[in-house]
Amino acid sequence: MIRQVVRLRTFLSRVVNWCLGIIGYALVRTTTTSHHVALRRIEHLGRTYAYENVVILDAYAPWAVDDEFQSIWALIERNTLVDILRGYELYQVVRESADLPGDILEVGVWRGASAAILAAAARRWMPEARIWLCDTFTGVVKAGEHDSHYTGGEHADTTVGMVESLLGRMGVTKAQILVGVFPDETGAEIANQQIALCHIDVDVYQSAADIVAWLAPRMPCGGILVFDDYGVSSCKGITRLVDELRESGTWRYFYNVNKHAILIKRSSPSLS
Numbered sequence: 505m506i507r508q509v510v511r512l513r514t515f516l517s518r519v520v521n522w523c524l525g526i527i528g529y530a531l532v533r534t535t536t537t538s539h540h541v542a543l544r545r546i547e548h549l550g551r552t553y554a555y556e557n558v559v560i561l562d563a564y565a566p567w568a569v570d571d572e573f574q575s576i577w578a579l580i581e582r583n584t585l586v587d588i589l590r591g592y593e594l595y596q597v598v599r600e601s602a603d604l605p606g607d608i609l610e611v612g613v614w615r616g617a618s619a620a621i622l623a624a625a626a627r628r629w630m631p632e633a634r635i636w637l638c639d640t641f642t643g644v645v646k647a648g649e650h651d652s653h654y655t656g657g658e659h660a661d662t663t664v665g666m667v668e669s670l671l672g673r674m675g676v677t678k679a680q681i682l683v684g685v686f687p688d689e690t691g692a693e694i695a696n697q698q699i700a701l702c703h704i705d706v707d708v709y710q711s712a713a714d715i716v717a718w719l720a721p722r723m724p725c726g727g728i729l730v731f732d733d734y735g736v737s738s739c740k741g742i743t744r745l746v747d748e749l750r751e752s753g754t755w756r757y758f759y760n761v762n763k764h765a766i767l768i769k770r771s772s773p774s775l776s
């Protein structure tokens with residue numbers, strides 16, 4: 505009897521949420537620490553992608569009391585496509601990379617905000633590292649069959665000057681901008697550098713795959729890749745690539761439900 509009542513309640517909440525979803529609302533029960541509504545399953549090129557609206561109540565929010573991060577965020581938030589959860593994770597991941605040998609690389613800079621977070625964090629925790637910032641400045645490249653939304657040329661609404669001016673306002677002096685498709689056109693400029701940490705925010709499968717292939721031999725054990733847009737429904741190519749890399753056994757995989765995937769290079773490939 506109790507099971508039937510629970511099933512009926514679940515069914516009714518799905519129906520209500522389906523209706524509310526049409527106008528952009530959802531019913532959320534506030535007595536639990538998290539609640540899931542509106543499961544969607546999408547098949548794309550032989551893989552199943554599941555999506556739910558997850559509301560996390562009473563979330564631990566260290567970014568809210570981190571004054572230094574808040575002052576950085578206030579300067580950059582209007583220049584970025586990432587939210588504060590991902591912004592704070594980028595900031596913290598630099599701190600976690602402090603004992604790794606090598607530089608910081610970002611591919612997919614757009615207007616420079618995530619780059620500015622990385623550079624500001626590096627000034628504090630990785631003062632020896634150089635920051636390499638790579639973008640075409642003419643938008644997304646290499647969109648292809650694995651990608652669900654992007655066709656190429658998106659996010660071209662930026663300039664090198666915009667990035668330089670943001671970095672200048674933040675007092676960042678150690679970052680260097682490389683203009684062109686990475687690694688095809690600019691990889692040779694840093695071919696001898698070791699890379700401890702890379703933020704990959706390029707939206708499509710092949711672009712990200714080429715970056716990882718270039719990076720893998722240049723990263724130390726424990727080297728960190730942060731992928732933006734993991735699991736985002738308009739970026740199925742990125743989700744697919746990260747899942748394939750995970751299956752390769754070369755990387756440890758972490759997904760923290762914030763549209764980032766983090767891969768950490770293993771000391772030796774896993775057999776499982």
Ligand SMILES: C[S@@+](CC[C@H](N)C(=O)[O-])C[C@H]1O[C@@H](n2cnc3c(N)ncnc32)[C@H](O)[C@@H]1O
Binds near residue numbers: 638684
């Ligand atoms: C979503 S935007 C980056 C957003 C940025 N990280 C932020 O703070 O909001 C994606 C960028 O990736 C760049 N891009 C995509 N593929 C690239 C590649 N292979 N080499 C260089 N830039 C690339 C595009 O030009 C675009 O500016």
